[in-house]
Amino acid sequence: MGIESPTLTAFVARMALPEINLAAWGSLIYPISLAVEGPIIMLLAASTALATDKIAYRKLFKYMVVMSLVLTAIHVLIAFTPLFYVVANGLLKVPVALHEPGRIGLQIMTPWTIMIAWRRLNQGVMIKYGNSQSVALGTVIRLITLVSVLFFGITYTDWSGAKVGAVAVAISVTMEAIFAHFIVQNILYKTLPPSSDAKPITLKSFTHFYLPLAMTPLMTLLIHPAGAAGMSRMPDTLASLASWPVVYGLIFLTRGFGFAFNEVVVSMAGKPSGKIQLQRFARILAIVTMAMMAMVALTPLGEIWFSRISGLSPELTHLSSVTVMFAILMPGYQVYQSWYGGMLVHHHKTRGISEAVLVYVSMALFGLWLGTKLATFPGIYWTINVFVISGVCQTFFLRYRYKRIKLIHG
Numbered sequence: 317m318g319i320e321s322p323t324l325t326a327f328v329a330r331m332a333l334p335e336i337n338l339a340a341w342g343s344l345i346y347p348i349s350l351a352v353e354g355p356i357i358m359l360l361a362a363s364t365a366l367a368t369d370k371i372a373y374r375k376l377f378k379y380m381v382v383m384s385l386v387l388t389a390i391h392v393l394i395a396f397t398p399l400f401y402v403v404a405n406g407l408l409k410v411p412v413a414l415h416e417p418g419r420i421g422l423q424i425m426t427p428w429t430i431m432i433a434w435r436r437l438n439q440g441v442m443i444k445y446g447n448s449q450s451v452a453l454g455t456v457i458r459l460i461t462l463v464s465v466l467f468f469g470i471t472y473t474d475w476s477g478a479k480v481g482a483v484a485v486a487i488s489v490t491m492e493a494i495f496a497h498f499i500v501q502n503i504l505y506k507t508l509p510p511s512s513d514a515k516p517i518t519l520k521s522f523t524h525f526y527l528p529l530a531m532t533p534l535m536t537l538l539i540h541p542a543g544a545a546g547m548s549r550m551p552d553t554l555a556s557l558a559s560w561p562v563v564y565g566l567i568f569l570t571r572g573f574g575f576a577f578n579e580v581v582v583s584m585a586g587k588p589s590g591k592i593q594l595q596r597f598a599r600i601l602a603i604v605t606m607a608m609m610a611m612v613a614l615t616p617l618g619e620i621w622f623s624r625i626s627g628l629s630p631e632l633t634h635l636s637s638v639t640v641m642f643a644i645l646m647p648g649y650q651v652y653q654s655w656y657g658g659m660l661v662h663h664h665k666t667r668g669i670s671e672a673v674l675v676y677v678s679m680a681l682f683g684l685w686l687g688t689k690l691a692t693f694p695g696i697y698w699t700i701n702v703f704v705i706s707g708v709c710q711t712f713f714l715r716y717r718y719k720r721i722k723l724i725h726g
Contacts, residue, residue, distance in 0.1 A: 317455050318572030320462060321565030322626065324484065327466040328477030329627035335558040336413055337477035342561030343410045344418030345482055347540035348403065349425045352391045354534035356383050356433040361661055362526050363440025364582050368514040373504065375517045376437060384433035391429055395422035408545040411554060417478040424482035427490055435493040438500040443579050445507050450499045458492035528666040535677045543699050546684035550695025559636045559696055562626050567643050570609045573601055574650030581658025598655045605647035613640045635694060642700045649711040656714035660721065668717030676710035
């Protein structure tokens with residue numbers, strides 16, 4: 317999945333008005349779509365932990381439908397009503413030139429939330445019952461669809477880059493969700509037991525378990541539009557907003573290994589020697605992913621990535637190359653966030669996860685606010701450092717919470 321964002325921005329950067337369309341994608345379309353879908357992202361972890369039988373799956377599916385419909389209604393309100401201008405101009409204060417491509421892109425992205433919810437619920441079941449290969453295959457289908465639509469858009473239409481990108485993402489995530497639906501049927505009918513000894517899921521127990529998990533990505537993803545709002549109030553606004561989706565795409569690519577590790581921890585922590593092996597793997601993964609980021613940041617690979625592969629102008633290439641130098645720690649601490657967070661989910665102590673995210677969000681918002689008052693250099697430099705410092709503090713708080721649980725459970 318980490319390849320998706322760099323692929324999209326590489327196409328958009330080679331279409332008409334690249335700075336405008338990259339900035340619209342990075343400041344409006346993608347961050348708002350992510351913020352709206354935030355509460356349903358952890359359905360993957362929830363279904364991995366709770367889908368013990370067919371009765372439990374049916375209840376989880378029901379909760380998924382209700383949540384995704386409510387969130388899609390919120391997305392529609394933002395994309396199709398004057399509320400868009402309240403968000404774009406009043407809250408984020410992005411340049412007026414970005415409003416129209418951003419509004420159209422958001423409208424096209426309407427299916428995004430419900431498709432993500434549907435896909436993640438079924439992927440959690442796949443992971444729980446040993447079919448993670450199909451999760452990877454679904455991602456391949458999503459990527460092939462994305463590239464196909466982007467290629468068609470850049471070759472045969474005169475649409476803007478933001479519009480083509482939104483169409484490509486909406487169609488590709490829909491294809492992945494449909495694939496996950498068909499694949500999970502085999503597990504539902506042949507592997508998932510009709511009932512089990514697990515405690516039945518009720519609305520109260522699900523809310524108690526899931527609400528802290530839901531608040532976690534919601535608060536985290538709200539930082540994306542907050543970051544755009546901050547950069548819109550700092551020096552070099554347009555260049556920073558245009559560079560941000562490309563830089564974030566590269567960072568996400570290296571952090572993706574750490575993101576995926578969360579569900580691995582939840583799935584395997586209870587197995588014999590699971591904790592020892594997972595902890596050893598976490599150390600290796602953190603070192604390798606930080607080394608990958610360092611190679612791009614500190615060698616000519618950075619210029620090659622941003623200029624030749626991503627297609628950025630010389631100005632944006634320089635801005636992006638400097639920015640990733642500040643991000644070397646990010647893939648490493650992401651691994652440990654997934655390790656500590658996964659162990660807390662394993663012990664059904666999810667409150668510590670939401671508390672850690674609250675630490676992150678509070679620090680990030682304060683740091684971004686300071687940037688609007690003090691920054692005298694490109695806003696993207698200030699923003700990435702705020703996110704790194706806040707993320708490190710979040711990781712150490714998760715570690716503190718896990719150590720307390722470890723003292724109790726051993």
